[in-house]
Amino acid sequence: MDPIAEDFFPPMPARLEETGLNVKFVSALLFRSMYLLGLETNVAIAAQLRLGQGIVDDLLGKLKQQGFIEIKGFEGADSRVARYSLTTAARDLAIESARQCEYVGPLPVPLAQYQEQVVRQGLANEQISMERLASALSHLVLPASVIRRLGPAVNSGQSLLIYGPPGNGKSSISEAIGRAFAQPIFIPHCVEVDGQVIRVYDPTVHEEIREEKSGAGDYRELLKKRPDPRWTRCRRPVVVTGGELTLEMLDLDFDQTAKFYEAPPQMKAIGGVFIIDDFGRQLVRPKDLLNRWIIPLERRVDYLKLHTGKKFDVPFDELVIFSTNLSPRELMDPGLMRRVKYKLHLDPPSMADYVSIFQGVCRRREMDLPDEILSWLLEDFYPRHGGSCAAFHPAFIVEHAEATCRYMGREPRLTRDLVADALENLFLVERAPGASAPGASAPESSAPESSAPAVGSARAERAS
Incomplete structure (x- = not known):
């Protein structure tokens, strides 16, 4: 594992203001967590919100002064672990807050901090050597020319079209490319945009790197600097979609019951690899799908919209791989073709x-x-x-x-x-x-x- 660049590391906020969120938003999440999850102690609340104990204690103290929180006592002889309960006024606020959003979990990261972190840990910061790429593809029997041509495409961090007859390793190559990246990145559990919550971290996509894995020595040094626990240290993600992909799947998915969002696949792939397998066999026309990607592929930024109508942008920092056994000329016109920066025809084996x-x-x-x-x-x-x-x-x-x-x-x-x-x-x-x-x-x-x-x-x- 490559050494973790100190610039990539999101530090623990020392004060509530450093979280980038206003007190009203944080208090509402605290009330919901206590009401819906039955949390009582300051330690349990800090663990749930993934905030520093000092920040939580200060916030609880202010909420107590405002008449929203009551102290019920302490846990045994340890005066540092206090038990709290909601007052009637706070319970009413928690119920009303839950009607608007049922999210309970780690405190979200504001959009601005997320955008800055994506840039700091950008895909282009990690350059893959020919030896490392060959190692990632070593389980496949491939001509040396394929590995040579793949390298510049991978290091560009932009877009790649792999095409050719079926059954010759296009999908396997695409997925192996993602395993060639070794530099860890940090993924927030959720992102806050205009008061709305978007869940980004997905354990089916994001592979957490724990301390006992490679790079443990470097990570222990960083632990001394108190990392922000709202972020999870992960391998660069590899997100694979296939024939099931639709245009609607590329938008934010709003849960009408829980009242918060799930990030679309291309947002979960930020900082890694996004694979569109079996390109051309989706229910949506290939040209319509590619038209959705014109701005992201050209300007390296993607635009998303909340159900409130609020639009916002996120960096489109990912290697997009289109894999198909159809003729590219049947899938895209010259204007769309030029936006896919690299193309590789994969022949049957000798x-x-x-x-x-x-x-x-x-x-x-x-x-x-x-x-x-x-x-x-x-x-x-x-x-x-x-x-x-x-x-x-x-x-x-x-x-x-x-x-x-x-x-x-x-x-x-x-x-x-x-x-x-x-x-x-x-x-x-x-x-x-x-x-x-x-x-x-x-x-x-x-x-x-x-x-x-x-x-x-x-x-x-x-x-x-």
């Missing part, structure tokens, strides 16, 4: 790479790969079917052979019959009644089955 992939798959599954199987595939089957091999074929063949062996109660192994059976699940085959499978004789005609289950397994495999 026969030598295909053999390496097949050997790696069998080695991991502790299965022999007979020479006669390879010879038949390379010299007979693929030539008769237009030479249309793909990087995912070896894993597909082996998985189907294993499934058949398990069904028949045999030890997993590869035979020509089992490989031929697997290929019938991979190719549409039309033959005369009584004709044998592709392993025994040539079919009358065949075509790759692009919608077969194999597409879901379209990944280049490990070489070893």
Whole structure:
């Protein structure tokens, strides 16, 4: 893990004013937390809001003077842990506040502080070396030219189009690129905009880096400087969307019941990688989707809108990867094409790479790969079917052979019959009644089955 730059580190606020939020907003969240969660002690309240104990104690003292809080006593002999309760007036305020917003959790970070932090920990601050990128892609069998061309695109932190026939590793490459980044960033639990709460941190997307992981020594030094606990130290995010993506998903998602927002996927991907997989197969037209990205891709800023009509901007600091097996000319016009800064066509593997992939798959599954199987595939089957091999074929063949062996109660192994059976699940085959499978004789005609289950397994495999 790269050393954590001190400039990236959000320090703990020493005073309430340093949180960037007004007293009314913080008090309302405190009242809701006490009312809805039954919090009583100053320690529990500070832990819930993720504020310094001194700030919480000062705020509780002022609220007590204003008649909103009562002291009920102390926890045992420890006078530092006081028990509080809401007065009737504060309880009424809590109920009214909960009608407007039910959010209870860490104190949000104001938009201005969030924007500043995104710039400090920008993607361009981390440059990926050829060695590190090659390491991140080492589980894939790829030509050296692919890694060479990917590097500048990754370090640009802008946009990349990966296209080519299905099943040759486009999705796997896209996701592996995200793992090449090593520099940690800080993600706020929530962001406050015009009094509204937007939840940004998502444990399904943001991988927290705890102290015991790499870089622990550096992090312990930073802990002495008291980090702001409203921010979570994470790896740079990798957000993947596919055919389910719609234009509505790119807007803030307002929960009509809880009355706060969920950040859209591109906002959760800030500081990392945003992958639009199967581009062109979304319900929305590709041109409409790309038109939504014109300003973010060109100006590196995205505009969002609250249900109140308030518009605001966030830095569009992320590497956007479009992955597709459709022709780019069918998806975008020249004007949109030029806004995608980098393009990479991914070809099917060479026969030598295909053999390496097949050997790696069998080695991991502790299965022999007979020479006669390879010879038949390379010299007979693929030539008769237009030479249309793909990087995912070896894993597909082996998985189907294993499934058949398990069904028949045999030890997993590869035979020509089992490989031929697997290929019938991979190719549409039309033959005369009584004709044998592709392993025994040539079919009358065949075509790759692009919608077969194999597409879901379209990944280049490990070489070893």
